Amino acid sequence: MLRLSRLLIICGLLLLLPSCSSSTELAQVTASTVPLPSSAPPLVQATASTRTPASHGESDADLMATLMAAPPATTPPAETPVAMSSVARTYLTSTLDDMQQHYILSRSLDWSEIRRLAFSDAAGARVPADTYSTSRLALSLLHDPHSRFLTPDDLKQQQEMATNQPAPYGTRLPGAVGYLSLPTHLFVSSTHDPYAEQGVAAVKMLDQQGVCGWIIDLRNDNGGAVWPMLDVVGPILGEGQVGTFIDMAGNKSIWSYRHGQALLDDQVLSQAPVYEVHHPVPPVAVLTGDMTASAAEAIVVAFRGRPHTRSFGQPTAGVPTAPGYYTLSDGAQVAVTEALDVDRSGQSYMGPITPDEAVPPAVVTGRADDPVVAAALRWLATQPGCGR
Structure with a gap:
């Protein structure tokens, strides 16, 4: 599940890069914006000049025989994404409906894109509380400091x-x-x-x-x-x-x-x-x-x-x-x-x-x-x- 914190870190300023969502886009942004730390070891290309020679009397032929006899490497099966529950989907839909119907500048926004980002972020949500961070993500796209999401705990604290x-x-x-x-x-x-x-x-x-x-x-x-x-x-x-x-x-x-x-x-x-x-x-x-x-x-x-x-x-x-x-x-x-x-x-x-x-x-x-x-x-x- 792609959570809000991951969106913000990978996309930088999500408000300025609303389309930063697909795996290709994320890979491009990551590759172009995340430099190696100065302390990282240099990358070494595997060539004939850098190959480590055989040791302990083992010949190339012996190595090849060993490799041929080894069982093939296996890739662990990919985890199947957990589908968003109908309860969570209904809840998030209601939240987005309230935003779209009542926000003063609603007509100036691309709600299809906001909803796409929201449901992508909430993938795997099972209960309403799992969508709270997504609701805050969607509200941040309004660029409006007076619009906010208040959980039951937030309301209790205010009282x-x-x-x-x-x-x-x-x-x-x-x-x-x-x-x-x-x-x-x-x-x-x-x-x-x-x-x-x-x-x-x-x-x-x-x-x-x-x-x-x-x-x-x-x-x-x-x-x-x-x-x-x-x-x-x-x-x-x-x-x-x-x-x-x-x-x-x-x-x-x-x-x-x-x-x-x-x-x-x-x-x-x-x-x-x-x-x-x-x-x-x-x-x-x-x-x-x-x-x-x-x-x-x-x-x-x-x-x-x-x-x-x-x-x-x-x-x-x-x-x-x-x-x-x-x-x-x-x-x-x-x-x-x-x-x-x-x-x-x-x-x-x-x-x-x-x-x-x-x-x-x-x-x-x-x-x-x-x-x-x-x-x-x-x-x-x-x-x-x-x-x-």
Whole structure:
């Protein structure tokens, strides 16, 4: 059975050599790309000049007689390849079907070739778990970091990591600026998520202390569940439609914030206490970095096109997209990017989001001596209500 590790080693970069699969091709690649180590002995051609002479008084005629009398050498029979079981084939087919049907750029891919490579790699698979590495191989051919395969053990580990997650943090900075840091939030426990409730409580506390503008720090937010995050920033962001998902067929799903609710179309996905900040449409600085990913990038997109808003820091991680999660028969999941994030002006995103003002990366402290925070404070001081 040709496993993933063998494909990657023999084919080099499989993504760049998708046709490297037949035995002839593998032999060619191996012969052309694998040099002998410097310590290997030189190859010696068997010629009359290098032949070892007979010894111990044995003549050439004696040697020939001995060879003629020896039994012929036998070649051991080749092992018969084990056929892929129908259970494993059905399972892998279902995984590939989900990928092909839902991936946002599916129409640009050669699925016949992807399936050929996948079933070749999974030859001999007997149970669904035998195809896991093949599913990851197929996903790697999408060139999409947001698409991935999660085994039942992976999902269990994620749920364990989701316990005792940090809550949003807020503090008041010089110049009467409210600073709000959003951490990663992996799972939504219910529509009344503690993350959203604690975040809105921080917003309320700072607003009641009297702030003229806000800094939303997403530099340590790797993503997770976007809806509680949207609920946290909702009172600052403002009500109404704030973004859209669009799939490969052009279908759109609207995300919005209304009265403490984060909604996808008309479905309430997160509910937090209703709160209205004292200064409607306050100036907002959004801080980003290379760890700002996925759901955090959706929050960046939600602020794009909003009045009195500017972003600072470094480009985001580059996955401002929406994956769909499809559960397989054994509880594993294949996550496939099925929609792009679109801001309120209609701009879609795929790849890193560049901030309005680049600031060299620095240790995130959330204080005024943090260079990215300092740049945001300087801008906020020029905005109506804060500096003039």
